[in-house]
Amino acid sequence: SKRFEGKTVLITGASSGIGRSTAFEFARSCPKNLKLVLTARRIDSLKQVASEINKEVGDGVRVLPVQLDVSKADEVRNFVGQLPDEFKEVDVLVNNAGLVKGVAKAPEIAEEDVDVMFATNVTGLINMTQAILPSMLKRNNGDGSGDIINIGSIAGREPYIGGSIYCATKAAVRSFTESLRKELIAKRIRVIAIDPGQVETEFSLVRFGGNKSKADAVYAGCEPLTPDDIAETIVFAAGRRENVVIADTLIFPNHQAAATIMHRKS
Ligand code: NDP
Ligand code: 8X3
Numbered sequence: 001s002k003r004f005e006g007k008t009v010l011i012t013g014a015s016s017g018i019g020r021s022t023a024f025e026f027a028r029s030c031p032k033n034l035k036l037v038l039t040a041r042r043i044d045s046l047k048q049v050a051s052e053i054n055k056e057v058g059d060g061v062r063v064l065p066v067q068l069d070v071s072k073a074d075e076v077r078n079f080v081g082q083l084p085d086e087f088k089e090v091d092v093l094v095n096n097a098g099l100v101k102g103v104a105k106a107p108e109i110a111e112e113d114v115d116v117m118f119a120t121n122v123t124g125l126i127n128m129t130q131a132i133l134p135s136m137l138k139r140n141n142g143d144g145s146g147d148i149i150n151i152g153s154i155a156g157r158e159p160y161i162g163g164s165i166y167c168a169t170k171a172a173v174r175s176f177t178e179s180l181r182k183e184l185i186a187k188r189i190r191v192i193a194i195d196p197g198q199v200e201t202e203f204s205l206v207r208f209g210g211n212k213s214k215a216d217a218v219y220a221g222c223e224p225l226t227p228d229d230i231a232e233t234i235v236f237a238a239g240r241r242e243n244v245v246i247a248d249t250l251i252f253p254n255h256q257a258a259a260t261i262m263h264r265k266s
Contacts, residue, residue: 001239004030008037009238010090012070012128013097015040017201018151020049021231022094023063024056029235031057036064037087039079040097043067062086070097070124071116080131089139092147092238093132095125098169100207103162114165121169125150126176136189146189147238150177151230154197154250158259167259170195181247190245192237197252198262200224221264225253 009026013019015038023038036053038046046065053063064087069075080088098121101113129148136146155163156170174193181191204215230251237246255263 001029001235003239003241004092005033007091008035008087008089009092009094010037010039010132011094011096012039012068012124014038014049014065015042015045017203018196018199018227018230018234019094019096021227022096022234023049024053025228025231025235026238027053027057027061027063029239030061032060034061035087036061037066037083037090038063039066039068039070041067041069070128071119073123073127076124076127076131080135089135090132091136091145092149093128093136094149094151094234095128096151097124098151100163100166100203102207102209105162106164109165117165117169118172121166122172122176125173129176129180133189137187140187140189145242146187147192148180148189149192149194149234149238151234152177152193152195154195154252154256154259156195157250160259163259181245188242190242192246193248194230194234194237195248195250196225196230197250197256197259198222198224199227199230201227221266222255222262223253225251 004026011019011022014023019040023036026034026036038049040046043065050063050065053061068079099117101117102109140146150173152173153170155167156174159167177191177193184191200219204218205212208214233249233251240246
């Protein structure tokens with residue numbers, strides 16, 4: 001979209017899955033004069049994504065891979081100050097980094113799993129938003145510049161057994177997103193919620209500590225969404241004219257009707 005020309009888009013969790021696809025989708029949508037700041041913990045994967053993007057769309061997209069663990073408040077605090085000047089003014093923030101650990105029920109959930117899910121999905125997202133907002137607000141004179149796109153989940157709308165903490169983190173994202181939209185209304189900053197259903201990424205692999213057969217079983221008999229499907233939705237929302245806010249979305253694959261209602265082909 002021409003609407004992204006000259007803009008800077010920052011994506012958290014861009015080393016894999018939805019974040020990675022979103023980076024490609026922005027680049028394809030605006031191959032001339034776009035800046036992408038890609039962050040995650042795995043810097044080598046980010047560098048790989050950056051080089052693949054430039055190979056596909058050319059050098060009109062400038063990609064900056066930056067190692068950042070959103071669960072570390074001090075890293076997030078120092079992050080913007082350390083960006084090169086030409087990448088400092090972020091126009092679109094995609095708060096995508098997130099994870100789930102395990103399927104334990106509440107009495108058995110390990111304390112460190114609780115901590116890492118909240119620190120990443122909730123506090124990390126809030127801290128990133130606080131880090132980026134000041135420069136958005138400084139440039140903004142109520143004319144609709146600046147988008148904050150938060151990746152929630154069906155899990156934030158519909159808590160399920162074995163997901164109490166993850167679901168609570170995504171409900172927190174949903175609640176924070178809605179408050180933020182109200183708080184920023186006079187600034188015309190668009191606050192956008194993207195809530196995917198089942199998407200096949202590294203999500204389940206992370207959930208099951210790298211156990212591929214357990215991860216694959218999640219998608220048995222189903223045709224999950226691809227990360228590109230969600231990336232297209234994110235870039236569509238960001239690409240609307242400034243007076244249009246795709247405030248709230250819920251995206252399912254065809255076989256899914258609720259968090260745990262999947263029609264499986266045997
Ligand atoms: P992936 O596991 O494929 O990607 C997750 C991304 O988050 C990775 O790039 C990972 O990078 C990054 N990440 C994790 N922890 C941190 C951290 N502490 N700091 C920085 N980056 C981090 O999963 P998805 O693409 O599926 O997940 C993306 C988002 O989508 C998450 O918020 C997830 O909750 C949400 N979601 C996923 C659904 C699904 O079914 N897959 C459905 C609904 C929502 P690295 O490891 O390099 O740090
Ligand atoms: C990921 C989708 O419902 O499997 O957010 O937890 S779910």
